[in-house]
Amino acid sequence: MYHVEDHHWWYRGMEAITRKLINQHIQTKTKIKILDAGCGTGAAMTTYLKDYGEVTGIDLYPQALDFCRKRNAKHLARASVLDLPLATASFDMVTSFDVLYEKGVMHEMKALKEFFRVLTPQGKLLMRLPAYDWLRGEHDERVHTNRRYTKNLVKKLLEQSGFIVEHLSYANTILFPLAVIKRLTEKILPSKSQSDLTLETGKFNELLKRILASEAFFVSKFGLPYGLSIFAVARK
């Protein structure tokens, strides 16, 4: 992740969608306190979340935090989303991008209740998760997927954790048919397991980024009806 997240089309396209959602659904006139829960190797924290306020990152794996330090991330802690060593009502926004689906989480309700606890009253959660369990592929083996979600399941989990759901949308919709073909081909012709992030897209990188980024307006305004990822905005 550390080696691809600054330039890979998927990360840069998702950044465009995330920025649009934050601008549209989250109060950003003043600098806010943000928790990036499951911050990984730190690109979101250090490249664009910092534009909205002070970002604290937590991750279960020390190796991930080492990469965050290479990016000069300041506020870091090794912790599980299942048991946050953070004060109640201490963050205005919690972001969690592709974390709760991991085998390292298992009980996502417990994590959602922790996000709820550390948010200030009216604080917002912005979350991204992979969509549709039937789309499981070699990529999921490599990235330790426990399960993939539907919009309805995400809504149910958020509401059961006490959140008020403000916005839900699928994303990565335009490229969805290509991904379905890739996944189905993998099932028929199994090959050596690899993550999608290892796929070199070469000169198509910029084009693919633009295609994904072009969904930002529709994801944030109306919501898209299907796609490879799910975005959720929920309020405490």
Ligand SMILES: C[S@@+](CC[C@H](N)C(=O)[O-])C[C@H]1O[C@@H](n2cnc3c(N)ncnc32)[C@H](O)[C@@H]1O
């Ligand atoms: C697919 S990565 C996503 C990283 C980052 N949010 C991003 O968008 O690039 C999932 C991250 O979740 C972390 N993780 C897995 N289980 C966790 C847990 N129980 N608590 C905190 N982090 C966890 C992993 O270490 C990994 O960095």
